[in-house]
Amino acid sequence: METITENYKTSILADATLKTVYDSICKVGEWWGFIDGPTHHAGDEFVYHPGETWVNIKIAEMIPDQRIVWYVIDCHLPFVKDIKEWKDTSMVWNLKRNEGQTEIDFEHVGLEPGVECYDGCVKGWDFYIKESLNKFITEGVGMPGDRQKK
Numbered sequence: 214m215e216t217i218t219e220n221y222k223t224s225i226l227a228d229a230t231l232k233t234v235y236d237s238i239c240k241v242g243e244w245w246g247f248i249d250g251p252t253h254h255a256g257d258e259f260v261y262h263p264g265e266t267w268v269n270i271k272i273a274e275m276i277p278d279q280r281i282v283w284y285v286i287d288c289h290l291p292f293v294k295d296i297k298e299w300k301d302t303s304m305v306w307n308l309k310r311n312e313g314q315t316e317i318d319f320e321h322v323g324l325e326p327g328v329e330c331y332d333g334c335v336k337g338w339d340f341y342i343k344e345s346l347n348k349f350i351t352e353g354v355g356m357p358g359d360r361q362k363k
Contacts, residue, residue, distance in 0.1 A: 222321075223339065225342060226314040234315045235308060237350045238281055238317075239252055245341050266290055269286045272284075282303055285303070285304075287300055290330060293328075298328055302324060317346075319338070
């Protein structure tokens with residue numbers, strides 16, 4: 214019997230153009246925080262590093278105003294037994310217009326209910342996408358790093 218897994222997915226609508234949303238996602242440090250390295254072109258590599266945690270991400274694909282794919286080259290997640298749990302996972306952003314707004318569909322491929330960090334990581338992504346990124350897109354100021362402060 215085949216096991217069905219479901220990657221973490223979320224969608225939000227933003228009152229902004231495709232270009233504004235795309236450009237905002239690319240300014241990762243403004244809404245996620247703790248970013249070192251370039252985040253605007255395919256092939257760029259950046260590191261997310263709040264404290265002892267670090268995630269080395271390569272931008273695998275970029276289609277302006279439509280799609281961004283990040284690939285996790287390596288990571289160190291000291292809060293779970295398998296510190297490499299995100300390694301070889303991907304974060305996929307798809308953008309489209311929807312009734313005068315821009316729809317952002319996000320999927321973390323490999324972040325499934327069976328992995329140890331699932332619940333905590335879902336809370337993190339929900340905060341950074343639904344609150345911080347959304348605020349950055351619509352108000353010009355995100356909440357980078359705020360979830361770690363709680």
